[in-house]
Amino acid sequence: MSQFIKLYEENPNPKDLKQIVKILKAGGLIIYPSDTVYALGCDITNAKALEKVAQIKGVKLAKANFSFVCEDLSNLSDYVRQIDTKTFKILKRALPGPYTFILPGNNNLPSSFKKKKEVGIRVPDNEITRAIVRALGNPIVSTSIYDEDEVIEYTTDPELIFEKWQNRVDVIVDGGYGGNIPSTVIDLTGDEPILIRDGKGSPEL
Structure with missing residues (x-):
């Protein structure tokens, strides 16, 4: 059965964070809050955990359209090919925020995603x-x-999420009630931004 850990956005408890990280590093799966909906996640570097997430979603890992959740834009160059100033300005303006941006992937992608051209x-x-x-x-x-x-x-509702997911993941992070509108998805791989999904973020950037 999974652990149910309450965290407060104003001041997440370092001891609880340490426990969540320990589980992620050991290949565990977590459900956690975001600025849109609750999400299922794992450590990007753990191939077995990635396979488990793909299995739960009923997709082949090589073809899965999972998001890479970063702390800020400093991780970009780890996984994304060099982008132009115009694209970077859009990212800078919109993030942090309720958006998923499709960008061209580079050769440093984790082995599970090596065949993907976009992230x-x-x-x-x-x-x-x-x-x-x-x-x-x-x-x-x-x-x-x-x-x-x-x-x-x-x-x-985190408690109902716990009831449904307690035997499938290792930690459910209670960050209060989540939203019901997913992120706005915008493709930035071409010359002009293309709206893929109209979600919580304004498509006008």
Whole structure:
């Protein structure tokens, strides 16, 4: 059964963060709050954990469109090819915020994603998320537990999330009620930004 850890955005408890990081490094899965919906995540460097996330989502890992959740833009060059000034200005203006940006991947992607030409980058405006990533020391690979077909309470209430997911993940982080609108997805791999999904963030950047 998973651990249920309450964290406060104003001041996430360092001892609890340490415990979450220990579990992530050991290949554990977590469900955690963001600035949009609750998400399922794992350590980007742990291949077994990545496989488990893909299995839960019912997709092949090589084809999965998971997001890389970063603390800030300093991780970008680890996974993204050099981007132009215009693209960087868009990122700088929008992040941290409720956006996923599709960017061209580089050759340093983790082995599980080597064949991918593009990556989705997230820098949520949520201190719990960023504190976990900061303590881990590298991004989390993430996918929302939001149900696109209908509004279901279990995707927003941490206690109901716990009831549903307690036997499938290692930690559920209670950061209070989550949202029901996913991130806005914008493709920045071409000459002009292309809106892929209209979500919480304004598509006008």
